[in-house]
Amino acid sequence: MGLRVNLWLGGVLFVAVVIAGVFAPWLAHTDPVLDANLMNAELPPGEEFWFGTDAQGRDIYSRVLYGARISLTVGIVSQLINTVIGVALGVSAGYWGGWWDDFVNGLTNMMLAIPSLIFALAIMAILSPGITSLLIALGLTNWSYTCRLSRASTLSLKSQGYVQAAKILGYGDARIMFTQILPNILGPIIVIGTLGMGGAVLAEAALSFLGLGIRPPYPSWGSMLSDARDQITTAPWISIFPGLAIFITVLALNLLGDGLRDILDPQSKARTA
Amino acid sequence: MLDLAPPTAAATAEPVLKIEDLAVHFPIGGFLSFGVQTVHAVDGVDMELRAGECLGLVGESGCGKSTLALAILGLQAPTRGRILLDGRDVSARGTDRRERARAAQMVFQDPYSSLNPRQSVRRTLEAPLKLHGITAKSEIDDRIAAVMRHVGLRPEQAARYPHEFSGGQRQRIGIARALILEPRIIVLDEPVSALDVSIRAQIINLLLELKETMGLSYIMISHDLGVVEHMSDRVAVMYLGRIVETGPWERIFTAPRHPYTRALIDAIPDPFGKGLGMRISGEIPNPLSPPPGCRFHPRCPEARDFCKVEPAPELEPVAGGHLVRCLRAGELARPAAGVSEAE
Amino acid sequence: MSGESLLEVENLGIDLKVEDRRYPAVKEVSFAIRRGETYGLVGESGCGKSITALALIGLLRPPLYIGGGTIRFKGQEIQAARAGVIRRLRGNSISMIFQEPMTALNPLSPVGRQIAEMFVLHKGATWKEAEKHAIEALAKVRVPAPDRRVKDYPHQLSGGMRQRVMIAIALACGPDLLLADEPTTALDVTVQAEILELIRDLSADIGTAVLMISHDLGLIANMCGRVGVMYAGRLVEERAADEIFRAPSHPYTAGLVASLPLLGARARHGRQRLQEIEGVVPAVTDFPTGCRFNPRCAARTDICIAEDPPETSLPQGGRVRCHHHA
Numbered sequence: 001m002g003l004r005v006n007l008w009l010g011g012v013l014f015v016a017v018v019i020a021g022v023f024a025p026w027l028a029h030t031d032p033v034l035d036a037n038l039m040n041a042e043l044p045p046g047e048e049f050w051f052g053t054d055a056q057g058r059d060i061y062s063r064v065l066y067g068a069r070i071s072l073t074v075g076i077v078s079q080l081i082n083t084v085i086g087v088a089l090g091v092s093a094g095y096w097g098g099w100w101d102d103f104v105n106g107l108t109n110m111m112l113a114i115p116s117l118i119f120a121l122a123i124m125a126i127l128s129p130g131i132t133s134l135l136i137a138l139g140l141t142n143w144s145y146t147c148r149l150s151r152a153s154t155l156s157l158k159s160q161g162y163v164q165a166a167k168i169l170g171y172g173d174a175r176i177m178f179t180q181i182l183p184n185i186l187g188p189i190i191v192i193g194t195l196g197m198g199g200a201v202l203a204e205a206a207l208s209f210l211g212l213g214i215r216p217p218y219p220s221w222g223s224m225l226s227d228a229r230d231q232i233t234t235a236p237w238i239s240i241f242p243g244l245a246i247f248i249t250v251l252a253l254n255l256l257g258d259g260l261r262d263i264l265d266p267q268s269k270a271r272t273a
Numbered sequence: 274m275l276d277l278a279p280p281t282a283a284a285t286a287e288p289v290l291k292i293e294d295l296a297v298h299f300p301i302g303g304f305l306s307f308g309v310q311t312v313h314a315v316d317g318v319d320m321e322l323r324a325g326e327c328l329g330l331v332g333e334s335g336c337g338k339s340t341l342a343l344a345i346l347g348l349q350a351p352t353r354g355r356i357l358l359d360g361r362d363v364s365a366r367g368t369d370r371r372e373r374a375r376a377a378q379m380v381f382q383d384p385y386s387s388l389n390p391r392q393s394v395r396r397t398l399e400a401p402l403k404l405h406g407i408t409a410k411s412e413i414d415d416r417i418a419a420v421m422r423h424v425g426l427r428p429e430q431a432a433r434y435p436h437e438f439s440g441g442q443r444q445r446i447g448i449a450r451a452l453i454l455e456p457r458i459i460v461l462d463e464p465v466s467a468l469d470v471s472i473r474a475q476i477i478n479l480l481l482e483l484k485e486t487m488g489l490s491y492i493m494i495s496h497d498l499g500v501v502e503h504m505s506d507r508v509a510v511m512y513l514g515r516i517v518e519t520g521p522w523e524r525i526f527t528a529p530r531h532p533y534t535r536a537l538i539d540a541i542p543d544p545f546g547k548g549l550g551m552r553i554s555g556e557i558p559n560p561l562s563p564p565p566g567c568r569f570h571p572r573c574p575e576a577r578d579f580c581k582v583e584p585a586p587e588l589e590p591v592a593g594g595h596l597v598r599c600l601r602a603g604e605l606a607r608p609a610a611g612v613s614e615a616e
Numbered sequence: 617m618s619g620e621s622l623l624e625v626e627n628l629g630i631d632l633k634v635e636d637r638r639y640p641a642v643k644e645v646s647f648a649i650r651r652g653e654t655y656g657l658v659g660e661s662g663c664g665k666s667i668t669a670l671a672l673i674g675l676l677r678p679p680l681y682i683g684g685g686t687i688r689f690k691g692q693e694i695q696a697a698r699a700g701v702i703r704r705l706r707g708n709s710i711s712m713i714f715q716e717p718m719t720a721l722n723p724l725s726p727v728g729r730q731i732a733e734m735f736v737l738h739k740g741a742t743w744k745e746a747e748k749h750a751i752e753a754l755a756k757v758r759v760p761a762p763d764r765r766v767k768d769y770p771h772q773l774s775g776g777m778r779q780r781v782m783i784a785i786a787l788a789c790g791p792d793l794l795l796a797d798e799p800t801t802a803l804d805v806t807v808q809a810e811i812l813e814l815i816r817d818l819s820a821d822i823g824t825a826v827l828m829i830s831h832d833l834g835l836i837a838n839m840c841g842r843v844g845v846m847y848a849g850r851l852v853e854e855r856a857a858d859e860i861f862r863a864p865s866h867p868y869t870a871g872l873v874a875s876l877p878l879l880g881a882r883a884r885h886g887r888q889r890l891q892e893i894e895g896v897v898p899a900v901t902d903f904p905t906g907c908r909f910n911p912r913c914a915a916r917t918d919i920c921i922a923e924d925p926p927e928t929s930l931p932q933g934g935r936v937r938c939h940h941h942a
Contacts, residue, residue, distance in 0.1 A: 161387025165450060168346050169401040170374030179400070183391040333804040439896040469660040469897045470831050471868075471912075474875035474890035496805060499834075503877035503887065527883050540809035541879050542838035544861045549809045549838070556774055556807060 007259025013252030021068035028062035032219040042235045052237040063219035075201040081139030090150025111144040124212040153185035187264030198253035290322035295354035314340040316514035327491040329505030337514040378451035382463035384443035388435040395431040424449045441472035461493040513568045520595030530597040621648040629683035642849045654826040656840035663846040674702035708738040711786035715798040717778040721770040728766025734788035753784040776807035797829045848908035855934035865936040915940045
């Protein structure tokens with residue numbers, strides 16, 4: 001079945017990327033930053049340098065492996081921040097309603113009106129470049145979809161008998177949100193989170209490409225691409241491999257997200273998002 | 274005047290629930306209080322529920338019976354009036370949710386949406402106990418086992434999840450959840466209408482047994498007048514937010530005075546006959562602008578000109594415990610059987 | 617079955633296909649409806665009453681398939697008829713109303729237009745004539761101020777009014793047969809009474825036969841001439857409506873009648889404990905062997921588990937499918 005192919009292919013690719021990142025020190029052939037050797041500059045892929053070398057003569061294979069660490073950290077952590085913010089705002093807005101709901105709705109609409117990458121760019125321009133700043137910039141700018149989804153799901157669950165029953169049994173609001181509502185909306189939130197992670201990986205690459213994310217010489221895929229701009233015709237491998245890494249990671253996360261949706265969120269099977 | 278109510282314990286006991294002039298109004302539409310209209314969902318209801326009694330609450334959808342139930346359970350803040358549970362005013366602000374939980378619980382209509390699909394039955398029953406300060410594992414186990422047996426389930430079935438049960442069994446779990454805190458009052462919201470017809474008798478019998486053995490008091494909302502007649506000790510008929518007739522079940526079903534009550538009873542298809550009795554036409558008017566005078570007059574087959582003007586009729590006693598809100602209640606004292614010919 | 621039968625269903629089977637297995641959701645159901653007659657099918661959820669109706673107008677959708685038997689409408693076999701033939705019957709000769717009219721009405725089109733469409737489609741009327749017919753049709757279903765109501769969209773109407781519109785659409789072309797699947801279940805009893813009377817009066821005027829489907833045995837007994845009781849995909853009993861409550865023959869029907877808290881029973885006889893039917897309604901994938909009611913039946917013997925009971929004609933009229941019928 002097509003649905004399961006999504007899940008399996010996405011899962012396998014994603015696990016491969018995770019392994020690459022986690023075991024980079026063992027898998028890499030050289031140090032990604034220090035082992036520069038201009039004697040080896042711009043060598044095409046071969047036996048010694050599987051993916052070739054860049055302008056400073058660093059091993060692209062090793063740098064791509066280490067780049068996975070940065071991409072995954074930024075993707076996972078920033079998306080976790082987004083999810084926590086989105087769920088907290090969305091569930092509480094949906095549950096309590098009233099002025100708080102109006103306020104959260106206004107905030108969400110504002111966030112949706114500003115392209116999140118531009119917003120992140122602005123934050124990065126204020127903060128100094130670096131991984132912490134990236135996490136803040138990407139973690140604060142992409143929660144609106146999660147928030148909308150949580151709010152809508154909460155609204156529909158709020159009238160369910162078991163939520164009413166919990167109120168009648170004397171449960172506090174926070175307890176109801178955590179024990180009655182959250183477990184029942186988790187499926188779609190995980191799906192959105194996974195898809196959002198792919199977006200965060202792309203955003204990190206874009207910011208780093210623009211020089212606002214991870215600064216050289218640290219091996220972020222985005223900054224590697226940025227560095228490779230001038231050699232794209234003469235030494236295409238310098239940009240191809242980090243580009244391929246981004247492509248595979250984002251593809252893996254999107255396939256995984258789609259696959260999870262089919263399992264966790266059976267209602268959405270009919271619609272194709 | 275002859276009171277048909279049998280001298281049961283219910284008739285003499287003091288009320289466990291007393292509702293005084295309760296009103297729930299909802300603001301509708303408008304922006305920043307401009308053009309806001311008010312729906313009078315419940316509009317001045319006085320009601321008593323005595324210990325061990327089942328009070329049937331009937332009326333068309335939109336009559337306010339569900340809003341009234343939610344107000345009793347504390348899910349809907351009243352606009353005015355008081356709700357006294359065992360003599361204590363629980364409608365005041367700042368009343369502890371948990372204290373009210375121990376006094377009144379609810380059984381829901383839909384046994385599917387009323388159980389959390391991600392919680393085992395045990396968790397559904399255990400969490401409220403812990404919340405209410407019962408933490409000893411042995412006591413929790415004992416109380417869960419006892420309540421499971423009371424509703425006709427085996428204690429070991431508590432380890433299962435809702436989807437492993439049939440509709441009737443789910444409703445038993447819903448009843449167990451309502452019983453776990455040992456409340457005095459249980460609100461039954463259409464307790465059997467979502468169940469298969471061949472399962473309903475099981476639940477109706479169970480509810481009646483529990484009422485006897487545990488001394489429970491019920492407020493039962495139902496549109497099935499057969500179920501209401503079978504289960505209720507007293508009945509209250511609501512129309513547009515007000516009680517229009519209330520009394521012992523025999524009076525309501527054999528000698529109804531209000532034309533609306535008669536219409537509700539006559540609307541039930543008689544399985545032994547053909548055709549339907551007296552009918553009222555039209556539907557509940559827009560509650561935003563209830564008609565002047567008697568609110569039922571636009572649909573009432575017995576309405577006269579004086580029914581259309583203020584003041585609205587009051588709920589007046591016609592016999593022991595039997596009250597009717599009708600200007601013509603005195604003239605309309607005919608047996609129900611005659612009503613169908615009166616068309 | 618007599619020659620004046622409008623609809624004859626013989627040994628109808630409907631299969632539920634799950635992966636590669638076929639489950640008999642409806643098995644060997646036979647009944648006939650005469651011209652102008654009101655016939656009731658009563659049963660609980662999952663008994664197959666609604667899918668039987670859908671099969672009659674070719675609206676079964678996968679995973680449900682006709683598994684056997686014949687459906688004859690005015691003498692013509694239609695169970696395997698081509699889509700075009702059925703489509704011409706639908707709306708014109710056979711029409712249907714559902715429990716929730718909102719799902720059957722087009723939310724984006726005024727109700728008057730939806731009624732008018734029937735006249736254009738099936739009677740070849742021009743839109744102008746059809747609009748006039750639509751107003752008349754709304755008046756017939758006793759909608760107040762029909763000339764203004766035709767412009768309303770479905771969401772502007774109450775549940776009762778929407779059901780009236782559905783009835784107007786269904787009866788627009790004066791069909792020979794109206795299938796009414798739980799037409800009043802979602803409505804208040806007062807509105808139900810009006811809708812039932814409307815169906816009764818209009819079908820009598822036009823001479824339309826009605827197949828009334830409901831879980832409410834009292835309603836069916838009141839509305840219909842003859843009643844078929846379905847349980848777990850089988851027609852277990854067919855009787856005249858006025859006998860079904862007085863002298864039910866199948867243990868399921870008898871159990872059902874004894875389990876109902878009928879209005880007035882307590883006033884006459886005092887409160888009697890309701891008779892319970894043990895067990896649960898089986899799922900389609902889980903129908904028992906032998907008599908499908910046997911696990912819940914108080915009169916069960918070995919033969920009920922071993923053998924599917926044959927259909928027996930009753931001396932007092934009617935049919936029953938039980939080894940130990942009364």
